[in-house]
Amino acid sequence: MTAPLLSNSVAIEAADLLFAWPGKSPVIDIAHFSVARGERIFLRGPSGSGKSTLLGLLGGVLNPARGRVSLFGQDITALSAGERDRFRGEHLGFIFQMFNLIPYLGVLENVLLPAQFAPARTARIPNGDLVAEGSRLLAALGLRSPDYLRRPVTQLSIGEQQRVAAARALLGRPGIIVADEPTSSLDYDSREDFLRLLMSECTVQESTLLFVSHDTSLGPLFDRNLSLREINRA
Amino acid sequence: MKMLKLALRSLRNRRTTALLTISTIAISVALLLGVEKVRSAARDGFANTVSGVDLIVGARSGQLNLLLYSVFRVGDPTTNVSWESYRKIANHPDVAWTIPISLGDSHRGFRVMGTNGDYFKYYRFAGDRAMRFTAGRPFEDLYEAVLGADVAKQLGYPVGSKIIIAHGIGNVSFAEHGDKPFIVVGVLERTGTPIDRTVHVNLEAITAIHIDWQSGMQALPGARIGADQARALNLTPQSITAFMVGMESKVMTFTMQRAVNEYRQEPLLAIIPGMALSQLWSLVGIADTALMIIAALVVLSGLLGMLTAILTSLNERRREMAILRSVGAKPRHVFALLIAEAGMLASTGVAAGVALCYGLVFLVRPLLEHRLGIFLDLGGLTHYDFAILGAIIGAALLMGALPAWRAYQNTLSDGLTIRV
Numbered sequence: 001m002t003a004p005l006l007s008n009s010v011a012i013e014a015a016d017l018l019f020a021w022p023g024k025s026p027v028i029d030i031a032h033f034s035v036a037r038g039e040r041i042f043l044r045g046p047s048g049s050g051k052s053t054l055l056g057l058l059g060g061v062l063n064p065a066r067g068r069v070s071l072f073g074q075d076i077t078a079l080s081a082g083e084r085d086r087f088r089g090e091h092l093g094f095i096f097q098m099f100n101l102i103p104y105l106g107v108l109e110n111v112l113l114p115a116q117f118a119p120a121r122t123a124r125i126p127n128g129d130l131v132a133e134g135s136r137l138l139a140a141l142g143l144r145s146p147d148y149l150r151r152p153v154t155q156l157s158i159g160e161q162q163r164v165a166a167a168r169a170l171l172g173r174p175g176i177i178v179a180d181e182p183t184s185s186l187d188y189d190s191r192e193d194f195l196r197l198l199m200s201e202c203t204v205q206e207s208t209l210l211f212v213s214h215d216t217s218l219g220p221l222f223d224r225n226l227s228l229r230e231i232n233r234a
Numbered sequence: 235m236k237m238l239k240l241a242l243r244s245l246r247n248r249r250t251t252a253l254l255t256i257s258t259i260a261i262s263v264a265l266l267l268g269v270e271k272v273r274s275a276a277r278d279g280f281a282n283t284v285s286g287v288d289l290i291v292g293a294r295s296g297q298l299n300l301l302l303y304s305v306f307r308v309g310d311p312t313t314n315v316s317w318e319s320y321r322k323i324a325n326h327p328d329v330a331w332t333i334p335i336s337l338g339d340s341h342r343g344f345r346v347m348g349t350n351g352d353y354f355k356y357y358r359f360a361g362d363r364a365m366r367f368t369a370g371r372p373f374e375d376l377y378e379a380v381l382g383a384d385v386a387k388q389l390g391y392p393v394g395s396k397i398i399i400a401h402g403i404g405n406v407s408f409a410e411h412g413d414k415p416f417i418v419v420g421v422l423e424r425t426g427t428p429i430d431r432t433v434h435v436n437l438e439a440i441t442a443i444h445i446d447w448q449s450g451m452q453a454l455p456g457a458r459i460g461a462d463q464a465r466a467l468n469l470t471p472q473s474i475t476a477f478m479v480g481m482e483s484k485v486m487t488f489t490m491q492r493a494v495n496e497y498r499q500e501p502l503l504a505i506i507p508g509m510a511l512s513q514l515w516s517l518v519g520i521a522d523t524a525l526m527i528i529a530a531l532v533v534l535s536g537l538l539g540m541l542t543a544i545l546t547s548l549n550e551r552r553r554e555m556a557i558l559r560s561v562g563a564k565p566r567h568v569f570a571l572l573i574a575e576a577g578m579l580a581s582t583g584v585a586a587g588v589a590l591c592y593g594l595v596f597l598v599r600p601l602l603e604h605r606l607g608i609f610l611d612l613g614g615l616t617h618y619d620f621a622i623l624g625a626i627i628g629a630a631l632l633m634g635a636l637p638a639w640r641a642y643q644n645t646l647s648d649g650l651t652i653r654v
Contacts, residue, residue: 052650061559061650082564089562094650096560099553104247105240116236117562168561180650 008073011037011176011208012058017067018234019057027053028064029234037072037175040199040209042219045228051212054228055180058210059092060084072175089118093169093207095198097181100165101153108134108149111167114174121172137167140204141197159190166198173205181213195221237567241574244554248547255540256583262536263587263626264594266529267619271595272602273522275610279360280515283427284478284507286358287333288487291315291323291494292476294501301510304335304476307345307428310403311337314473319500323479328486331356333478336440336471339411340403344385346433348440348474354380356480359427360609369393370420373436376465379416380434383424391418397433399443409452411443414461426609438469445469479504537630540579544572544637552644560650568645569638576634580627588615588623 012035019028027050035041045051056062057069060076061084068077071091076084093114101110111134115122125133138148141163153161162182169177179198183191195218202209211222219225245252284290284305292300293313302308324332333356336348354365354372370393373380381391391397395418401409416435424430442464446453453459459467481487487506494504555568592612599610615623 056650059560059650085559085562085564088560092560094560096557096650100557102554102557104243113558114561117558117567 009037010070011035011039011072012210013070014057015067015070017057017064017069019053019062019064026065026234028057028232030054030067030231031233033231035208035210037208038206039224040202040222041211041224041226042222043210043212043226043228044214044216044219045212045232046214049228050232050234051228052180054232055178055212058176058178059094060088086118089114090120091175093171093174093177095162095165095169095177095179095182098158098161098185100168100182101156101161103154105153106149107138107143107151107153107156107164110153110164111138111171113168114171118172121174124173125171134167134171137170137201138164140201141167142193143167158185159194162186162194163197166194166201170201170205170207174207176208176210177202179209179211181215182211183218184213184215191218192221237570238574238578241571241578244571245575245578251543251547252579255543255579256586258539259533259536259580259583259626259630260586260590262529262533263584263623264590266526266533266622266626267588267591268594269522269525269529270619270622271591271610273526274616275602276522277515277519279426279609280518281508281511282360283511284357284359285361286356286480287478287507288481288484289479289491289494289504290476290507290510291479291502291504294503297503297505297510298514300476300503300505301507301514303337304478305428305507307337307347307432311475314475315477315502316473316500317471319497319502320474320477323494323497324477326490328482328490329479330482331480333357334437334474335476335478336437337475338403339399339401339440339443341385341397341399341433342389344382344389344431344433345403346379346399346435346440348435348437348471350437353434357429357478359425359429363425365425365429366423367420368423370418373419373434375419376436376439376442376469377414377416377461378419378436378439380420380422381418382422382428382430382432382434384430385433386418386421391421393418393421399433399435401447413458414439414443414464426603437471437474441469441471442467533626534629536583537580537626537633540576540583540630541633541636544575544579544634545640548572548637548641548644551641552648555641555645556648556650559645565642565645569642572638572641573631573634576630576637577627580630580634584623584626 014030014033017028017030018026020026043051053062057064060079064077068075070076071087074087076087079087102113105113108131112130115130122128122130135149143160143163153164156164165182183194186194199209290300290304292304293311293315295312299309303311320334323329331352333349333353337345339346351372358364368383379397385391396415397418398415399411401411422429445464445467446457446459479490481490491504491506494502558568595610595612599612603609
């Protein structure tokens with residue numbers, strides 16, 4: 001399944017997508033939305049505009065009432081729930097707004113977590129050396145000191161936690177990185193700093209970046225800047 | 235496997251709650267195992283009150299009545315067995331030995347039992363334990379007595395003490411055999427059976443102390459017979475209360491029992507002690523079943539404590555589940571994570587409980603043995619114990635399914651986007 005997907009030039013494609021929570025009016029109604037492979041796209045929208053629902057649909061955790069979502073040419077809406085879980089584990093990396101880390105695991109264990117559920121991501125790591133790759137990613141995101149590897153994640157600052165989360169999302173070179181307001185709890189300077197490191201690592205790994213935020217000031221830093229309102233008819 | 239590891243890490247992160255939950259389970263498991271151990275020890279001890287005796291023969295009444303007065307010294311016989319019948323059965327070729335028993339008198343609340351030397355030779359309890367003397371020897375002379383361990387201890391009688399036997403079995407008696415005192419010549423080791431509360435004397439001595447008595451009253455002073463005068467008389471009793479029989483061959487026991495029960499000359503009853511004991515235990519044993527039920531309920535409340543602890547943790551862990559989902563965990567992984575937690579809490583609790591139980595048994599064993607004559611087994615767990623422990627872990631896993639199912643449902647509805 002993995003090989004042909006990576007050759008596809010369209011990373012994300014949603015067509016005729018409709019989703020409504022049970023008994024409510026639709027929150028997502030998208031005629032067409034696509035993201036090219038390697039593209040870095042900024043998707044803005046205020047709270048309640050259906051951002052989280054859209055991410056749930058792209059991640060395959062939610063199933064649309066109508067329409068389809070294709071990632072690298074694979075129609076994930078046609079997959080079973082279990083297959084979607086596996087697909088997500090192998091091809092998507094997520095960064096959330098906050099509380100990204102499992103509190104009882106160490107920094108490195110948090111970064112290496114995807115390898116536990118997605119063997120394909122381990123397979124894409126040079127020599128299969130998880131620890132080296134995890135340390136490399138942490139260093140690339142500005143957590144250079146090996147001291148970090150041993151610290152409990154609960155002792156990290158929010159900014160540091162977000163970098164660990166980004167390293168986890170990037171581990172094993174997933175094709176798509178989905179970032180859901182990852183910078184909204186950071187101050188302006190660290191916000192730009194974080195974004196710069198994230199983007200450069202996405203470039204290194206050739207990962208597509210879908211960045212969702214209500215903070216419009218970050219928009220200009222991306223290849224494409226899109227409002228959810230423009231594509232969502234609901 | 236990976237979920238087990240995660241569950242372990244997660245529990246270590248919440249170690250205070252986890253340890254408390256484990257101790258609750260451990261204590262309840264220790265209680266349950268302990269009750270079970272004491273229960274089986276008590277049952278064995280009870281069943282072993284008398285052993286080595288094939289039949290007990292007394293006047294025809296009920297089998298429990300006969301067992302109670304002949305072995306437990308509780309209650310009274312309806313009537314006696316004539317000496318003739320006794321000798322006839324005792325002389326039967328299939329009979330190896332007999333122990334005659336004569337009850338009816340007491341000493342300061344303790345029953346006095348007339349018997350013969352075979353009693354110390356053949357009577358067994360707790361499997362194959364014979365009576366042993368802590369001091370002295372069996373009685374030989376007419377006016378000698380052997381005391382059970384409790385009698386000697388409670389009344390403080392050393393060997394050499396002089397005791398006077400009271401007529402009847404009341405705690406305080408106004409009619410005493412004061413003219414024929416006995417000398418304590420032996421004290422028995424503790425047995426944990428009614429032997430401990432019995433004063434043993436020669437069968438002939440029972441005849442001797444009653445020789446000048448009629449209708450529960452001693453003869454007038456002029457007609458009395460002194461202790462030494464009595465020695466010269468024929469002291470063979472007219473009747474005895476009951477007697478115990480040892481067969482030459484166990485196979486003949488049922489035949490003999492039938493023969494005694496159909497004995498024409500006198501209405502007699504022969505019982506097999508083991509069968510009568512288990513019938514009696516089925517009555518007495520209700521109390522220990524109740525105890526077992528209580529212990530089981532304590533285990534249940536321990537497991538409910540675990541359930542509460544896991545359920546309470548669920549809400550604050552929704553974020554954690556969403557993160558696991560985002561990296562590719564399936565809902566069944568989340569389910570497995572919580573089941574694994576329940577399983578680990580329960581099995582650690584059970585293991586600690588077993589250790590605790592053995593520790594306690596080790597500590598209280600000498601005390602129980604000494605005070606109550608209950609012999610606790612320090613040996614390994616029985617199949618029954620293992621079945622109980624397995625059932626506890628099984629129940630815990632079943633209970634763990636509840637939070638696991640809740641988390642599974644949460645996971646499906648939360649997806650990746652719960653905001654705590």
